[in-house]
Amino acid sequence: MPGLTQEIADNLERFKRDLDEHDNKTLVDRYYYSTSGPVLDNGQQAALRRSVSDYLDVSVRDVVLVGSAKLGFTLRPKPNRPALSHFGDESDIDVAIISSPLFLRYWQETFSHWVDVGDWDQAGKFREYLFRGWLRPDKLPRDADFPLSKQWFDFFRSLQASGEFGGYKIAAGIYLNEHFWEEYVGSALSECRLYVKELT
Numbered sequence: 090m091p092g093l094t095q096e097i098a099d100n101l102e103r104f105k106r107d108l109d110e111h112d113n114k115t116l117v118d119r120y121y122y123s124t125s126g127p128v129l130d131n132g133q134q135a136a137l138r139r140s141v142s143d144y145l146d147v148s149v150r151d152v153v154l155v156g157s158a159k160l161g162f163t164l165r166p167k168p169n170r171p172a173l174s175h176f177g178d179e180s181d182i183d184v185a186i187i188s189s190p191l192f193l194r195y196w197q198e199t200f201s202h203w204v205d206v207g208d209w210d211q212a213g214k215f216r217e218y219l220f221r222g223w224l225r226p227d228k229l230p231r232d233a234d235f236p237l238s239k240q241w242f243d244f245f246r247s248l249q250a251s252g253e254f255g256g257y258k259i260a261a262g263i264y265l266n267e268h269f270w271e272e273y274v275g276s277a278l279s280e281c282r283l284y285v286k287e288l289t
Contacts, residue, residue: 093127093128094175096127096161097127097161097162097175097176098175100127100160100161100162101161101162101173101175104120104160104162105285107119107120108278108281108282108285109282109285113271113274113275113278113279114271114275116278117271117274117275117278120159120160121153121154121155121159121274122153126154126158126159126160126161127160127161127176128157128158128159128161128176128182128255129154129158129182129254129255133253133254133255134154136253136254137152137154137182137184137248137253137254137259138152138153138154138184140248141184141186141248141261144244145186145188145191146191147186147188147190147191148188151186151187151188151191152184152185152186153184153185153186153187153270154182154183154184155183155184155185155274156181156182156183157174157175157176157180157181157183158176158180158181158182158183158257159183160176161175161176162174162175162176163176163180164277164278164280164281165277165280165281172280172281172284173281173284173285180257181257181258181259181260182254182255182257182258182259182260183259183260183261183262184259184260184261184262185261185262185264185270186261186262186263186264187263187264187266187267187270188263188264189265189266191263192222192224192263192264192265195224195226195229195237195263196219196224198235198237199215199229199230199235202230202234202235205234206230206232206234209230209231209232211227211228211229211230212228212230214228215228215229221269221272221273222264222265222266222268222269222270222272223262223263223264223265223269223270223273224262224263224264224265225262226238226241226242226261226262226263227260229241245258245259245260245261
């Protein structure tokens with residue numbers, strides 16, 4: 090993995106310079122909407138995006154590789170991982186699915202489930218993220234009366250098990266539209282910019 094480590098380090102240095110020189114919109118365009126990334130090559134990224142788009146019946150353009158698998162490092166601190174930590178063996182491949190129809194489908198199914206059975210253990214967190222235009226599947230009901238949740242996680246586990254994407258866990262979230270996704274990423278970029286300034 091030495092070659093990958095060097096590529097990530099180079100990408101991180103370039104990112105730090107760009108973070109100082111460009112606004113969040115430019116950074117989103119340059120680092121997320123471009124097809125290159127240090128962890129998955131272009132062929133793997135294309136295959137992953139196509140697999141997700143085919144399964145969920147969304148446009149491949151609506152599927153965006155994000156997070157440390159895209160950048161090579163994390164923007165926000167996580168438990169035992171400070172901001173700007175390199176992608177590693179314990180990292181996930183994160184995918185944003187930016188699709189209003191898919192978002193509404195899952196929201197409607199979840200609402201119907203709530204009408205029938207009431208709150209579930211993650212209902213409060215689900216609503217909190219829903220307010221931000223982000224539907225987090227890990228906050229969906231997990232009981233047998235809500236098969237969408239099991240189907241979702243079975244599919245993403247099958248992608249990991251295939252080994253085609255390095256054997257990493259693959260996680261995804263659904264955004265109502267680009268506005269909400271770009272706001273989320275923009276806030277992470279702003280936090281990271283402050284963090285980098287504190288380091289210098």
